[in-house]
Amino acid sequence: MIKIAQISCGTEYSGIQREIEKAASMVNAEIIFPDVSYEYIKETTEIIGFEVQSSGLQLMFARARALVEGLVDADAVFLATCFRCAEGALLKNEVRRYLQRESNIPVVMYSFTQHTKADELLTRMEALQTIAERKQLLARKRQEGLTLGIDSGSATTKAVVMRDNEVIGTGWYPTQAVMLSANKVVNDALKEAGVKLKDIEAIGTTGYGRHTLGKQFKAKLIQEELTVNSKGAVWAANRQEGEATVIDIGGMDNKVITINNGIPDSFTMGGICAGASGRFLEITSNRLGIDISELGGLAMQGNPKNVSMASYCVIFGIQDLVTELAAGVAKEDIAAAACYSVAEQVFEQQLQEVDIREPVIQVGGTSLIEGLNKAFEDILNLKPIVPKYSQFIGSIGGALLSSAMIGEE
Amino acid sequence: MKIAIFPPNSLILSDLVERAGHEPLTIMKELGDRVKNVEIDSPPLNITPEEPSKGLKYASAEAPSGVRGRLAVFAPIFEEADAVIVFKNAPMSFGCLGCARTNEFLLYMIRSLQVPKLIVEYPTSEEESKIVIKQVFDFLKEVGHHD
Numbered sequence: 353m354i355k356i357a358q359i360s361c362g363t364e365y366s367g368i369q370r371e372i373e374k375a376a377s378m379v380n381a382e383i384i385f386p387d388v389s390y391e392y393i394k395e396t397t398e399i400i401g402f403e404v405q406s407s408g409l410q411l412m413f414a415r416a417r418a419l420v421e422g423l424v425d426a427d428a429v430f431l432a433t434c435f436r437c438a439e440g441a442l443l444k445n446e447v448r449r450y451l452q453r454e455s456n457i458p459v460v461m462y463s464f465t466q467h468t469k470a471d472e473l474l475t476r477m478e479a480l481q482t483i484a485e486r487k488q489l490l491a492r493k494r495q496e497g498l499t500l501g502i503d504s505g506s507a508t509t510k511a512v513v514m515r516d517n518e519v520i521g522t523g524w525y526p527t528q529a530v531m532l533s534a535n536k537v538v539n540d541a542l543k544e545a546g547v548k549l550k551d552i553e554a555i556g557t558t559g560y561g562r563h564t565l566g567k568q569f570k571a572k573l574i575q576e577e578l579t580v581n582s583k584g585a586v587w588a589a590n591r592q593e594g595e596a597t598v599i600d601i602g603g604m605d606n607k608v609i610t611i612n613n614g615i616p617d618s619f620t621m622g623g624i625c626a627g628a629s630g631r632f633l634e635i636t637s638n639r640l641g642i643d644i645s646e647l648g649g650l651a652m653q654g655n656p657k658n659v660s661m662a663s664y665c666v667i668f669g670i671q672d673l674v675t676e677l678a679a680g681v682a683k684e685d686i687a688a689a690a691c692y693s694v695a696e697q698v699f700e701q702q703l704q705e706v707d708i709r710e711p712v713i714q715v716g717g718t719s720l721i722e723g724l725n726k727a728f729e730d731i732l733n734l735k736p737i738v739p740k741y742s743q744f745i746g747s748i749g750g751a752l753l754s755s756a757m758i759g760e761e
Numbered sequence: 762m763k764i765a766i767f768p769p770n771s772l773i774l775s776d777l778v779e780r781a782g783h784e785p786l787t788i789m790k791e792l793g794d795r796v797k798n799v800e801i802d803s804p805p806l807n808i809t810p811e812e813p814s815k816g817l818k819y820a821s822a823e824a825p826s827g828v829r830g831r832l833a834v835f836a837p838i839f840e841e842a843d844a845v846i847v848f849k850n851a852p853m854s855f856g857c858l859g860c861a862r863t864n865e866f867l868l869y870m871i872r873s874l875q876v877p878k879l880i881v882e883y884p885t886s887e888e889e890s891k892i893v894i895k896q897v898f899d900f901l902k903e904v905g906h907h908d
Contacts, residue, residue, distance in 0.1 A: 401872030404865055438862045441823035704821040
C-alpha cells in the first residue's frame with residue numbers, strides 16, 4: 353500500500369475529506385498527514401518567507417518541508433485548496449513548485465468544491481499510485497513480442513497491434529457502445545497487422561472503458577490513461593530520455609503531464625469544462641457544416657483576432673461564433689478562433705499547474721487539427737512536436753506496457 | 762544601480778534611494794509610462810485584460826484577476842532590480858498595493874531573489890526612524906560599492 357501525503361487546507365470544513373480517502377482506498381493507497389510542530393510551522397514560514405494570513409496554509413508549507421527534509425515518508429502528494437481561495441491558489445502553486453524543485457515525489461493538485469466526489473479524484477489517485485508503485489514498469493522503453501493496446505476514449509476508440517517495437521496495425525472508430533466500438537477497432541488493427549487475436553501475447557487497456565474492455569479481452573494491463581498515454585507519447589516522439597511535457601486534449605477532458613526519463617512526475621487533468629476539449633471543436637465543425645478533419649486546414653487560413661469571443665464555454669462561446677458567422681465573418685476566421693479558444697483555455701487553466709519542460713509533445717485526436725497546433729505554437733511561443741501515431745498514443749502505451757507482462761498469468 | 766522598493770509606491774523610500782544616487786524602481790514610473798502611452802486606451806491605468814493573462818507567469822488561473830493583473834505590473838519591477846529595500850508592516854499612507862494577497866506574494870518573491878536585500882520593520886517612533894534611515898543609507902552605500 354502506498355502512502356499519499358495530503359497537503360491541503362479546508363477539506364474537512366468542505367465536507368469532502370471522506371471522498372478523498374475513499375478515492376485513495378479505491379486504488380489501495382493510504383492518505384497520511386505529515387505531522388509537524390507549531391515551532392516547525394513558524395520556522396518554515398520564516399525560512400520560506402511566504403507569510404500568508406491563513407494558518408491552515410502556513411501548515412501546508414510546513415508539511416511540504418517535512419517531506420522534503422525526509423522527516424515524514426510518503427510516496428506521492430495530493431495538494432488541494434478550496435476553489436476560489438486567492439491565498440490558497442497562490443500558496444498551493446508555490447508549494448507545488450517547491451516540492452518539484454526539492455524532491456522527486458509525484459504531485460497532483462486539485463481545487464475542490466463541496467460537490468467533489470471520489471469518482472472525480474479516482475483517475476488522479478490511480479495515476480499517483482501507478483507512478484509511485486510501478487516505476488519499473490513505466491521505465492520500460494521498448495515493446496517486445498506481439499501485443500495489443502486498446503484505448504476506449506470518450507469520443508473515439510483506438511487499437512494498435514505492435515510487434516518488436518513497431519506498430520503493425522491500427523484501428524480507429526467513434527465510441528458508441530464500448531464493446532461494439534472496441535470489437536470494430538480491434539478487428540481492423542488485427543486485419544491490418546495480418547494476425548489473429550489468439551496470437552496476441554498480451555493486451556493492455558486504457559481510457560474510460562478500460563475496466564469493461566479489460567475484463568472482456570482478458571487484458572494483462574488495465575491502466576488509467578495519464579500514465580499510459582504519457583508512455584505512448586514519449587515512445588511515439590522518441591523522447592524517452594530527458595524531460596518533456598505532454599499535452600493531450602481528448603474528446604471530453606484533457607491532460608498535461610510532465611515527464612522525466614520517460615516516467616511522469618506530475619500532471620494536471622481537466623474535465624470540468626468541455627470548452628477546453630475536442631468536443632468544442634467538434635461542435636464548431638458541425639456549425640460550420642464541415643467534417644472535423646477539415647477544421648484544422650480551414651483554421652490555418654483564418655485569423656482568430658477577427659472574431660470576438662466573450663466566453664470559452666461550449667454553449668456561450670459557440671453562440672459567439674454563430675453570431676459572428678451571421679455577421680459575415682469568414683468561416684476560416686471562425687475555425688481559427690475556435691482552435692485559439694481551446695488552446696488558450698488549456699493554457700490559462702491547466703498549463704499553469706505544471707512547469708512546462710521542453711519539448712512539448714502534442715497528442716490525442718485533436719493533435720491532427722493543424723489549426724490547434726498553430727494556436728498552441730503562438731501561445732506557448734514554441735513549436736510542439738506532433739509525432740506519427742499521435743492519435744494512437746493510449747493504445748501504443750497499452751501495447752508497450754503490457755508487453756512487460758508476457759508470460760504472466 | 763536599480764533599487765526596487767517595497768511598498769513600491771512609497772514616495773519617502775523612492776526619495777531616499779534618489780538621494781543616495783541610485784535609480785528607484787517604482788510603480789509610479791511604471792504606471793506613468795502606461796498612462797502616457799497613446800497606443801493603449803484602457804482607463805484609468807491603461808491596464809488591459811492582457812495583464813491578468815501575463816500575470817499567469819507568477820500565479821495560477823485560480824488566483825483572482827486583480828492579483829494577477831497587479832503581479833503583471835509589479836513583479837517585473839522586482840525582477841529588474843539590482844537590490845531591494847523592504848519596509849514591512851508599513852501603514853497604507855506610506856505606500857500600498859491595495860491587495861493583501863499581492864503583498865504576501867511579492868514579499869515571498871522578493872525573498873527568493875538573488876540580489877542584496879534590506880528588510881526592515883516600518884519604524885513607529887522618531888528614534889526608530891533615525892536608525893532605519895541610517896540602515897537604508899548604509900545599505901545603499903554598500904551596494905553602491907559593489908557596483
